[in-house]
Amino acid sequence: MHAQHIIIEITQCWAWRTPYPRVAAVLFKLFFIKPDQGAYTSCFAAASPLVKADPDKYKGQYIRPVGRIVAKNPNADKVNLAEELWETTETFLEGLGLYKPTERWP
Structure with a gap:
């Protein structure tokens, strides 16, 4: 699925820290x-x-969005990129104390 650009409260707060907050808020x-x-x-x-x-x-x-089937990026099928993402995610979560490695990439 497509990772959409979602505006959340923290994004809106960031808009008000820019030199032109009202313009940033409208653009967001x-x-x-x-x-x-x-x-x-x-x-x-x-x-x-x-x-x-x-x-x-x-x-x-x-x-x-919403429900349209489109061609995926050719990188989506590259196993080496999937492994790198898996390992990077594990390392990041381990650093936060949210993950303990119990199984590795298949």
Whole structure:
């Protein structure tokens, strides 16, 4: 699924720290979406009658807002990048004390 640009409270707070806070706030509203709107694509994938009616059409596909199947980036199939992301995520979470390695990348 597409990682959307979601405007959250901290993003809005950041807008007010810029030299032109009102302009930044307006631009953020133009280019970002609210969290509830950001959930639409996930909800579509999880609960849409369209997906239920034709699961093979959506299986393994890259879905953009809302419910559009688009071509994925060729890097999405590169195992070495997947392993690097996995290891980087583990290291980051270990550093925060949120993860203890019990299993490694398959």
